[in-house]
Amino acid sequence: MVRTATKNELLPGTLDMLILHTLTRGAMHGYGIAQKIQEISDEVLQVEEGSLYPALQRLLVKGWVKAEWGTSENNRRARYYTVTSAGKKQLGTEAENFRRMVHAIARVMQTA
Amino acid sequence: MVRTATKNELLPGTLDMLILHTLTRGAMHGYGIAQKIQEISDEVLQVEEGSLYPALQRLLVKGWVKAEWGTSENNRRARYYTVTSAGKKQLGTEAENFRRMVHAIARVMQTA
DNA sequence: TTTCCTTCATAGATAGTCTATGGGAGATTA
DNA sequence: TAATCTCCCATAGACTATCTATGAAGGAAA
Numbered sequence: 001m002v003r004t005a006t007k008n009e010l011l012p013g014t015l016d017m018l019i020l021h022t023l024t025r026g027a028m029h030g031y032g033i034a035q036k037i038q039e040i041s042d043e044v045l046q047v048e049e050g051s052l053y054p055a056l057q058r059l060l061v062k063g064w065v066k067a068e069w070g071t072s073e074n075n076r077r078a079r080y081y082t083v084t085s086a087g088k089k090q091l092g093t094e095a096e097n098f099r100r101m102v103h104a105i106a107r108v109m110q111t112a
Numbered sequence: 113m114v115r116t117a118t119k120n121e122l123l124p125g126t127l128d129m130l131i132l133h134t135l136t137r138g139a140m141h142g143y144g145i146a147q148k149i150q151e152i153s154d155e156v157l158q159v160e161e162g163s164l165y166p167a168l169q170r171l172l173v174k175g176w177v178k179a180e181w182g183t184s185e186n187n188r189r190a191r192y193y194t195v196t197s198a199g200k201k202q203l204g205t206e207a208e209n210f211r212r213m214v215h216a217i218a219r220v221m222q223t224a
Numbered sequence: 225t226t227t228c229c230t231t232c233a234t235a236g237a238t239a240g241t242c243t244a245t246g247g248g249a250g251a252t253t254a
Numbered sequence: 255t256a257a258t259c260t261c262c263c264a265t266a267g268a269c270t271a272t273c274t275a276t277g278a279a280g281g282a283a284a
Contacts (some may be wrong), residue, residue, distance in 0.1 A: 011213045012124040012240060012271080019222055021144055031262050040223055050250060051241050052214035053264055054136060058240090076261055095221060101123045102214055104156035109133055124240080141232050163272050165233055166259060170271095188230055188281065 008048035016064075018045070018099060020083055020091040023065060029078035029110050030056055056081060066088050121158035127167050128176075129210060130157070132195055132203040135177060141190035142168055168193060174204050 010018075022033050032048040059065040064087030072078040083091070120132075134145050146159040171177040176199030184190040195203070 006235080008125065008209075008213075008241085010241075011210075011217065013120065014239080018217065018220055020207065025223075029262070030264095035222055040220050040221070041216035044212055045220065048262080050245095050266095051261090056221055057264095063247060065208075070262075074261065075252075076263095078250085078262060095245065097120075098123075098217075100156055101120075103128055104153035105123065105210075107154070108130055108149055108152045108157065120272085122272075127271080141231070142233095151260080160273060161231090161233080162235095162274065170231095184231075186230065186281075188232095189279090190231060211259095 004106075010050065010051065014046070014098065015051060016047075016059060017091065017094040019052075019055060019059065020064060020087055021083055021095070023083045024088070024091070027080040027082045029070075029072060029080050031078070032072075032080070059087070063087070113197070118213055121160065122163065124209065127159070127163060128171060129203065129206040131164075131167060131171065132176060133207070135195045136203070139192040140196045141182075141184060141192050143190070144184075145193070162208055167190075171199070174202075175199075 018037055019043050022028065024039050025036075028036065030049075030052055033087050034049070037045050037047050043063055056065065056067075059081075060067060063084060065081045065083055067081050070078060070080045130149055131145055134140065134148050137148075140148065142161075142164055146161070146164050149157050149159050168179075170178065171193075172179060175196060177193045177195055179191050179193045182190060182192045
């Protein structure tokens with residue numbers, strides 16, 4: 001298949017952090033997480049399902065979130081995710097590292 | 113080969129921008145670019161050679177930089193890179209997009 | 225004359241995102 | 255009541271960018 005230009009809807013490497021942070025508001029299902037991120041970011045960040053579900057799998061495997069099946073507000077079957085305490089710790093580390101990076105990049109970009 | 117944890121030395125997707133910006137200071141060789149970025153970022157950003165040279169190849173192919181051989185301050189053969197005007201335009205676009213993204217991520221991360 | 229540093233470069237592995245696709249099931253509308 | 259819509263899950267395959275590892279060549283330094 002031929003691909004044209006890739007229009008990034010996310011900064012690569014930040015999705016796990018965004019998901020973990022979003023889940024600190026409380027348990028949510030995958031679809032809801034994506035919507036929330038999109039909404040709060042004023043539609044700038046778009047979380048595609050093909051990025052979201054693999055990410056949630058990673059987080060499950062690493063023990064940073066846990067999941068259980070339930071029913072959504074719309075009466076549909078949905079899988080609710082929660083951050084574990086290991087996940088909160090991880091979130092702290094990632095957020096801190098992200099700040100460091102952005103700060104460093106800003107230093108490089110603002111020098112004449 | 114078994115890999116342990118990957119400690120990111122860069123935010124993925126930002127390397128081209130960093131290189132282009134660094135080159136706006138004037139022509140530099142690859143090794144020098146890496147050193148400069150590392151220095152200005154207070155050693156936070158580390159540009160590995162296996163990331164740097166593929167990146168420079170990309171930029172050459174896209175016409176955002178051009179290169180010519182010369183001799184370094186240390187009397188060694190070196191390839192000097194310069195940003196083209198297309199490269200400057202690209203830099204503007206990428207920098208703007210990066211700001212947008214970081215701003216959006218910040219909004220998500222600071223909400224309680 | 226051996227070792228170190230500079231400067232180039234490539235190959236292969238890996239991670240993360242995107243496109244594309246599929247399906248089930250409740251809600252809505254015709 | 256049939257068709258369609260929307261919600262919600264999920265996977266496969268392609269692609270990009272980075273990292274690890276490695277090599278080579280030549281000048282400098284010990």
